[in-house]
Amino acid sequence: MVVDLKESRKKIDNIDKEIAKLFEERMKVATDVAAYKRSTGKKVFDPVREEEKIKTLRELTTDEFNKTGIEDLFRQIMSISRKYQYKVLGSETNELLPFKQVDKLDVDKDTRIVCFGEHGAYTEQAMEEVFGTDITSMNRLSFKEVLETVANGEAKYGVIPIENTSTGGINDTYDLLLDYDITIVAEHVVKVEQALLGKPGAKISDIKKVYSHPQGIMQCSKFITEQGMESESYMSTSSAAKKVAEEDDISQGAIASTRAAKLFGLDVLKESINFENSNYTRFIIVTNQKVFLSNANKISLSFEIKHQAGALYNMLSNFYYNDLNLTKIESRPIENRNWEYQFFVDIEGNLNDPGVRNALACISECAKQLTILGNVRTK
Numbered sequence: 544m545v546v547d548l549k550e551s552r553k554k555i556d557n558i559d560k561e562i563a564k565l566f567e568e569r570m571k572v573a574t575d576v577a578a579y580k581r582s583t584g585k586k587v588f589d590p591v592r593e594e595e596k597i598k599t600l601r602e603l604t605t606d607e608f609n610k611t612g613i614e615d616l617f618r619q620i621m622s623i624s625r626k627y628q629y630k631v632l633g634s635e636t637n638e639l640l641p642f643k644q645v646d647k648l649d650v651d652k653d654t655r656i657v658c659f660g661e662h663g664a665y666t667e668q669a670m671e672e673v674f675g676t677d678i679t680s681m682n683r684l685s686f687k688e689v690l691e692t693v694a695n696g697e698a699k700y701g702v703i704p705i706e707n708t709s710t711g712g713i714n715d716t717y718d719l720l721l722d723y724d725i726t727i728v729a730e731h732v733v734k735v736e737q738a739l740l741g742k743p744g745a746k747i748s749d750i751k752k753v754y755s756h757p758q759g760i761m762q763c764s765k766f767i768t769e770q771g772m773e774s775e776s777y778m779s780t781s782s783a784a785k786k787v788a789e790e791d792d793i794s795q796g797a798i799a800s801t802r803a804a805k806l807f808g809l810d811v812l813k814e815s816i817n818f819e820n821s822n823y824t825r826f827i828i829v830t831n832q833k834v835f836l837s838n839a840n841k842i843s844l845s846f847e848i849k850h851q852a853g854a855l856y857n858m859l860s861n862f863y864y865n866d867l868n869l870t871k872i873e874s875r876p877i878e879n880r881n882w883e884y885q886f887f888v889d890i891e892g893n894l895n896d897p898g899v900r901n902a903l904a905c906i907s908e909c910a911k912q913l914t915i916l917g918n919v920r921t922k
């Protein structure tokens with residue numbers, strides 16, 4: 544005979560009441576554990592104890608389905624227990640957060656600021672929109688050189704692009720960020736209107752080959768294909784404009800800004816050739832000091848996790864449990880370790896927020912590696 548649903552639900556309700564009561568009791572014990580750990584300086588996360596616990600609990604269950612189920616359940620319970628302990632401990636993350644809070648970026652006319660690209664590059668525009676023109680600016684032809692110049696102190700700030708609305712994250716930037724001891728202190732968005740530039744007097748039909756930064760080529764891929772033009776990657780959009788201006792070949796064009804056209808004396812053969820009308824690039828401003836603005840509201844992190852089931856899920860749950868909105872996630876392959884990835888995430892918040900500190904304390908203990916890339920003000 545089939546058991547009546549009401550009867551089964553009543554049984555389930557009673558069992559759940561017991562579980563809820565036991566859960567609360569367990570969490571109270573976790574407070575004692577936290578107090579002990581604080582007094583002895585022990586870490587909250589004890590992976591050996593967790594694995595032993597899972598093994599014992601699996602042995603207490605009968606069939607394979609329940610073994611997997613109890614493992615899932617207790618991995619969650621212990622993860623909640625850890626988060627609770629960090630909260631009780633008030634997340635002592637000072638050594639993790641060697642960042643100094645500042646009210647504004649320290650800059651005057653003698654401050655050296657380095658940007659990517661030749662004069663006329665979009666990055667230069669971003670730099671001038673952030674810092675004005677009364678600065679000591681420097682130009683470097685690769686992202687790597689910009690970051691090196693900042694890391695070794697030759698320039699106080701550096702500006703490079705990190706993301707575009709139509710082509711996504713700029714991989715080269717992500718791949719370099721962890722190679723230098725630098726901090727992202729600000730960001731700036733520029734509307735990018737790519738134009739086809741040619742030698743004075745050239746017509747669109749004269750152009751057989753276009754040069755640009757890979758981003759410029761990607762943003763204008765439809766136009767290039769429609770026109771049947773060949774394309775070749777160049778160091779930056781403005782370097783491409785310079786090349787076309789310097790060489791005596793009317794069949795060469797550059798995809799760059801109208802600003803670059805003016806600077807190098809080129810004709811604008813067609814404006815706005817990017818395939819998406821709303822084409823914006825986000826630039827980051829980096830420095831070699833560990834600082835963040837007091838009104839910063841977005842944190843960028845990078846971490847590596849164990850290559851195992853649930854690792855990313857558990858890591859991201861730290862944001863959920865601390866009520867932090869995750870606004871972006873990127874993954875990049877780790878060199879020489881096929882199919883393993885480095886994660887880059889942005890979350891809303893300020894490094895002073897207790898929830899942020901709590902999440903960072905948890906992540907730093909569980910991740911294989913954690914880097915706080917910076918805390919910036921975003922609109």
Ligand SMILES: O=C(O)C(=O)C[C@]1(C(=O)O)C=C[C@@H](O)C=C1
Nearest residue numbers: 576587588589592593621624625
């Ligand atoms: O036994 C501990 O050390 C605890 O902190 C308790 C607990 C758990 O909830 O069972 C939580 C975190 C540790 O990683 C291991 C186990």
